[in-house]
Amino acid sequence: MVASRAIGSLRRFAASRTFRPPGYICRNFTRSSALLARTYINYGVKGDVAVVRINSPNSKVNTLNKELHAELVEVMNEIWASDQIRSAVLISSKPGCFIAGADINMLSSCKTSQEVTQISQEAQSMFEKVEKSPKPIVAAISGSCLGGGLELAISCHYRIATKDKKTVLGSPEVLLGILPGAGGTQRLPKMVGIPGAFDMMLTGRNIRADKAKKMGLVDQLVEPLGPGIKPPEERTIEYLEEVAVTFAKELADKKISPKRDKGLVEKLTSYAMTIPFIRQQVYKKVEEKVQKQTKGLYPAPLKIIEVVKTGIEQGNDAGYLSESQKFGELAMTKESKALMGLYHSQVQCKRNKFGAPQKDVKHLAILGAGLMGAGIAQVSVDKGLKTILKDATLPALGRGQQQVFNGLNDKVKKKSLTSFERDSIFSNLTGQLDYQGFEKADMVIEAVFEDLNIKHKVLKEVEAVIPDHCVFASNTSALPISKIAAVSKRPEKVIGMHYFSPVDKMQLLEIITTEKTSKDTTASAVTVGLQQGKVIIVVKDGPGFYTTRCLAPMMSEVIKILQEGVGPKKLDSLTTGFGFPVGAATLMDEVGVDVANHVSEDLGKAFGERFGSGSGELLKQMVSKGFLGRKSGKGFYIYEEGVKSKNLNSDMDSILASLKVPPKPDVSSDEDIQYRLVTRFVNEAVMCLQEGILATPAEGDIGAVFGLGFPPCLGGPFRFVDLYGAQKVVDRLRRYEAAYGKQFTPCQLLIDHANSPNKKFYQ
């Protein structure tokens, strides 16, 4: 039973798909002179309680770096030496952040694993002193308490957290390809049990304060306060401190015990964990699960299991040693460099480079209540935008409204919203069939059928009713925005906003600007996208923009490979085995075969040979037989309501047989098949940078990983070229070029990089 709980807790493990903002915050080194007064930490004494306030200068968040660490050591030594002080409270002066993690630059600037190991050992020894402190230490947590911050908190004797949405606890190290390196792997299992600890460290997920209380991660909750004698956030922190001080006193007076009462289930679990056989089973199951999900592409999760195991089976000393060594090793891996790079780029793509627009978008209108339209509406009303959802017919509109409601209701089921909040959010949505209220719209996003004529028709209709300042955004995956804007009276207000399905889950938004799109229009679109919680790349207009354009040649290769007799299941396992979250054949079904067909025809016309190879006939025949993928119930696979296991669509056999071509044995090994797909993708991505469609490699990586599921462990196409070596990529392309032809010809920029090994996309 315990094992199954551990497994259950791992269900959400998907390093590849859910790359959330981890707890490592990138900040530039601020070299503060050791001679200066303390800049990161100060403390005051309230009665006999020392209140240690953490406040990294010039930053919104506190991060653990060498300076902060040194000051913490100093301060704690003073506290331990003082006769006057009997207990201490650790708190942050920043509302919204306790400690967001270790300084990621501190780690990435290390040249050897020994250096990283040393950082880990210093932190370990400091936190052990905190744990063994004769004077009780209370962590008062408000805001993010992640990574190293959490490790510090759990080495304290008591934890009090603010029960608000900003307060989250977690060990997101795994998402950066490393492990909790300051005693976390050793303390967490003791604190929340082995299954709970594995869940936290292997998924890296954020845990809200109330859940943390239930898990035993924090001991008390403090409710956030409303307005009173001071601004709410300020007073809440003060109150948290007051409460923490009273608890610190009571701990020092031994009026309360830091030991927690465990529930029955918890007691049973921890009892079961004392039996070696059960423990072994748990390790085994967790390992199997991790292997299955990571395909062995991510070293960090396995090391985490190993380190936890070492600590439990061989004692603390062995555990700490193993933790610091593995921490050092992991920090030097390609995977960790790729993931950290991705994190850096993600932070960049969450910033608004275009500044604030002249007029804030307060009223949004969305045309088309289909999957995309309703999805866009959902992420907009969620953030308080007044949104009109318009469709042509009542049933279509009703379906869209229901989709928005369901999306919000799912959050109620997961308890991240109350039913009342859901209703009040839902009231931001107006469903209608006419253009009433469009005269107030600040932005219109159209998500109607992908057909240039229809897009032209709605653009003209809408322009007749919207005010002058209103932005017209088109959600299209392939139609060039300049062609859509051709019929516009005001092309400077026309822009592309390419969302990914499902909109509420996919983080990426690709914004497409034409030659005529004004800066202010771009600023508007970026601002709205950021409001909707999106990670944004801004690209130039062109057939397929960036994302669709990269995907198309890969899809063409997918068809070729299928024609060569590799079955969809085998193809899927090859692609997922390379690190793609979704197999190539499944992806085609999900996107929709008709859409894929449409796109490949369009882009084929625009780019010619380079996008060829696989026969267009395959998709055409599938469309004509109605095998449109998931939406029609049949594609490469058969989809049935309520049936989870997918079966192959046997009707595809005849189509595939009729289009069969002989494989070329010297470029058809499993590895070659994987690389044929990936190199075409990468080559096209680099070409987009070369042609100026992309402004930066960082955006290219983010677009590929977040929008198309490019393997995160490779860090995106550009990071991949840097880490794998441009020369090796070019060599592969040349080999495939020799076998198949021009679609594999490496682009000039790639060749340049291959020719001068010092050239890197990321310096």
Added chain:
Amino acid sequence: MTSILICTFRNLPSTSESHFTFSLIPVLTQSFAVQSHKATQTKSKKTLAKPNIRNIVVVDGVRIPFLHSGTSYKDLMPHDLARAALTGLLHRTSVPKEVVDHLVFGTVIQEVKTSNIAKEAALGAGFSEKIPAHTVSMACISSNQAMTTGVGLIASGQCDVVVAGGVELMSDIPIRHSRKMRKMMLDLNKAKTMGQRLALISKFRLNFLAPELPAVAEFSTGETMGHSADRMAAAFAVSRLEQDEYALRSHSLAKKAQDEGLLSDVVPFKVPGKDTVTKDNGVRPSSLEQMAKLKPAFIKPYGTVTAANSSFLTDGASAVLIMAEEKALAMGYKPKAYMRDFLYVSQDPKDQLLLGPAYATPKVLEKAGLTMNDIDAFEFHEAFASQILSNFKAMDSDWFAQNYMGRKTKVGLPPLEKFNTWGGSLSLGHPFGATGCRLVMTAANRLQRNGGQYGLVAACAAGGQGHAMIVEAYPK
């Protein structure tokens, strides 16, 4: 000399902004001196009468004793209490039943059998079946709403005589079957054949029997009021000691008022099968030491709101007779007070749930053209000691006034010697639907007894709402 004392006292709280604590001893001793203090100061306005608007008076008002729920009233139905209040009012005023044009009652937790409780109570109290009656609900200010509804009916010329009141019986609340059980029972009603019935019954599960209690929490936020009051106390930095001191003040003043026979609005109620109830049973002055021993009731284990510094669940009913002045005079009445400007306010039900009085007080004063100094009797509803003190701190804070009330400067504090001097909801009890009438009658009676012209009634209510009204003493 007394006036000097009073002046210094009035200035006391505002000068000690940083450490805002009540010293109760002066208040208690002072209240004697206050009684001799007649309304000799000059007022901003001689009267609040307005041209072309009917003067509306409250002739008199009564309430049955407010009792802890689960005591003497526990076997009655809510309309029985309302009936007793009406009978008491008829007796007190000798008003002929047939001149009453309309009845309005306020209530919060509704007995489903008597959802228009005003009508059932009126019939039961012997009013003619020809007299219309309706029921209103606005949480703790339901009877305020009943009274102002009556004021509206008279002011607009629809009626001349209105009886307004309020009632709450917390001893018996409607506990429902679960939704699943109700659904099954309703479906069973419609089932035609034995087969259908059996099919429905076979779906029965034991958990259908779990009852559904009326929510004690705010529907929109899911937070109980006590919890919100505790958070608000923390937001305004109100200490446990301050709260206990204020609660003790309320109980002590209520006890004194009770002992001196000042609570003249109370009418005895002969409960069927039990003794006649003659006085409120929640007034229990204790000591700060005793109160300090109690554990927090809502935010455990470190909150500050306890059973001793909160109002308790109460059964009770009240009623007032409201008339157009000319009608009252024509009938030979000597009214107690005019009902003047009033208003309702509403704030965020999460973080400002109980701040109604702080918002409503300055607004109603401005509307009437009065200042704090013009008011001789403040009657605020005391839901929690923390709520009263938080409202005080809000009214005493420039920061709060500027950032949340849209005012340039703070409202200022009501002087304590004029504030709830006969006790309040903390000690006398708080039957949700009935408190408003008690506030108005206490203000009127205090003005009549102690002299003074203007009284200010204010209350907070669930939903983040609030109410305030100016009561003007009827000249002698």
